[in-house]
Amino acid sequence: MTPPLALDIDGTLTTPDGTIDPRVFDVLPSWDAPVVLATGKSFPYPVTLCHYIGIPETVVAENGGVVLADEQVSYTGDREKAVAVAEEFESRGGDLGWGAADTTNRWRETEIAVHIDSDEELLRKVAAEYDMEVVDTGYAYHVKTPGVEKGVGLKEVADILGVDAESFVAVGDSENDVSTFHVAAESYAVANADDRARAAADVVLDEGYMDGTLSVLEEIADR
Incomplete structure (x- = not known):
């Protein structure tokens, strides 16, 4: 079968x-x-x-x-909290890395993706402060709700x-x-x-x- x-x-x-x-x-x-x-x-x-x-x-x-x-x-997932992580990340000098159009996140509904060349250490630090996690897919860092x-x-x-x-x-x-x-x-x-x-x-x-x-x-x- x-x-x-x-x-x-x-x-x-x-x-x-x-x-x-x-x-x-x-x-x-x-x-x-x-x-x-x-x-x-x-x-x-x-x-x-x-x-x-x-x-x-x-x-x-x-x-x-x-x-x-x-x-x-x-x-499933807290999009608003993921956006808050992204905004805080940028306020501390981080860059999402996708340019002005950001077609990577434009239609994303439950998480935020950050370019693989971005500051991983800073991103993980900010995400932890918001009780969010970061997953490395090899193509991007994804800020998402645990679980x-x-x-x-x-x-x-x-x-x-x-x-x-x-x-x-x-x-x-x-x-x-x-x-x-x-x-x-x-x-x-x-x-x-x-x-x-x-x-x-x-x-x-x-x-x-x-x-x-x-x-x-x-x-x-x-x-």
């Missing part, structure tokens, strides 16, 4: 250049089980990707802050879909995928994964990015 999938996007469905690997459009539409895109990106990104891939819009976005499944949307996790969001999706959360196969590459790995029956870290993801995964793959993900999907399909 084909298992459901929980797939990170950046570093997992992408090329090393950060673009979506075109093989996504070949393999995922024909997958005979639910596919959940679980990402740190703001809500519109994975929804749009689902649309263009041609799969149902089933999403865990903003590191678990927003969940969409079967046309049901739920939100909001991709894995919690995946359990909610599974509930809505009537699927056992422990039946999922998860593939990811960073710290924010650890909670998903703990929920899934099988977890795989692509070769480019960070140390925390590698330590939490059942298997660390020899291939990176979409090459690694594709190797998992091909192995599962051949069972």
Whole structure:
């Protein structure tokens, strides 16, 4: 029986250049089980990707802050407090790093993302003062409410879909995928994964990015 999938996007469905690997459009539409895109990106990104891939819009976005499944949307996390952290960070000389348009945060509803080249020490200090946490995805620092996790969001999706959360196969590459790995029956870290993801995964793959993900999907399909 084909298992459901929980797939990170950046570093997992992408090329090393950060673009979506075109093989996504070949393999995922024909997958005979639910596919959940679980990402740190703001809500519109994975929804749009689902649309263009041609799969149902089933999403865990903003590191678990927003969940969409079967046309049901739920939100978790204190956006106002995350904004307060960002404002205090900037008042102390920090820079969010996205420029005036800030398309990274413009549509973000439950957290704030800060550029990976920003002052991590200062950001973590300010976040702690507001009882918020910072997660390093390798692409950005995410200021979020403690307890909001991709894995919690995946359990909610599974509930809505009537699927056992422990039946999922998860593939990811960073710290924010650890909670998903703990929920899934099988977890795989692509070769480019960070140390925390590698330590939490059942298997660390020899291939990176979409090459690694594709190797998992091909192995599962051949069972």
